[in-house]
Amino acid sequence: MGVLITGNVGGWESSNPNRNITYIKGAGAATPDSSLITTSSSLRTWTNTTFNANLKHTFDSTGKELTADVDYSVYNNQMIERGMVSRFYKYVDKVETEYNTPLNITSNSPNKYNIFAVKADYIHPLAKAKAKLEFGVKSSWVKSDNDIRFFQNGAVDKGRTNYFIYTENINAAYANFNKEFGKKFNLQAGLRMEHTRSEGKSVTMNESRVRDYVKLFPSVFLTQTINKNNQLTYSYSRRIDRPGYNSLNPFIYFLDPYTYQLGNEYLTPQYTNSFELTHSFKQSFVTSVGYSITNDFMSEVIKNAVNVPEVLEKLKKYNNIQGIDPEKITFATQENIARFENLNVNFSVPIPITKWWNSQNNISVFYNKFIGEVSDQNLNVGQWAYNFYTSQSIKLPKDLSAEVSMWYNSPNVYGIMQGKAQY
Structure with a gap:
């Protein structure tokens, strides 16, 4: 049995202000008609602590083994953007002229993550059959607390302030079977089942969305030893990629007066089925051919706000866009847009x-x-x-x-x- 506690504290501060220039033009225009210049400086601090307790027990000389782990982690991060000043310019007779009152914005973004996980794994050798069984269970609980606060000219900017809480519980169980067939083949087959329940809650907008689903993930690996120098591996697996916590936040996050980031509460995980053939020569030179299909592929898309009326209404409600041409406002979000197919050939060549x-x-x-x-x-x-x-x-x-x-x-x-x- 063992216990491990780790932690780290740190931070950094930008010594020179960041300066970004955005050139803006209307739809179909060849040249910009205005520009936006933003300057800011950043300060980031973090405090992270992780606790682990583990147990390993061998039942007898046959190799029967039970392992268990309990993990608890707390991550505290804070990002402060200070003196973010946005100035607008129009080109009149090819002369750059400042217009509108400059925005002077400060943001404070404390993020806290609490992660608790417990798992157990059991190995049961079958010596006479030259095989091995493995079983395991795991449960994890995650809470993400993100409170992004904006201040304009020293006062709280309620339109841009955003408070989002995300909770997730994943319960999983798996079984693996590993067996040798003579001296030429080794088979490993497994099946994992996952139950996921999550909730994303925008405290600012008083909106929440709960998800509850069960999925299966099989995998098969067959290794063929041709001779002492050559080996082939055939494999198939199915996996899941979940959206990032903040990708599910429906609030419109301010980047600059013309650019915003919008979470998508309807974004779903993507699922990938992968097939691969790998050849190894002298366990050094490796060649592989793979093919994968990803359904519900998550991709970032960029849209014009005037083409999405509900987003434009949110901008008017939660952000001050008075004096800004709506046709020039864009926002980035993630959507399940497509089926993604990938065919790949890989070579790894070490040369002494x-x-x-x-x-x-x-x-x-x-x-x-x-x-x-x-x-x-x-x-x-x-x-x-x-x-x-x-x-x-x-x-x-x-x-x-x-x-x-x-x-x-x-x-x-x-x-x-x-x-x-x-x-």
């Missing part, structure tokens, strides 16, 4: 060049395709892309070493976004 120089290289070639509907428009886009990563490790005299690495991501499509090359 000399005794003192090793090279590790990874290449991925993939095709992403998205099919669905965004803002009542059909979406059907796809594109080939590739990633490359290389790392060179060099041993130097006197137990010194050096490492040089580089990476490159080609242009690619992701949902409605078109990404540029990165390196």
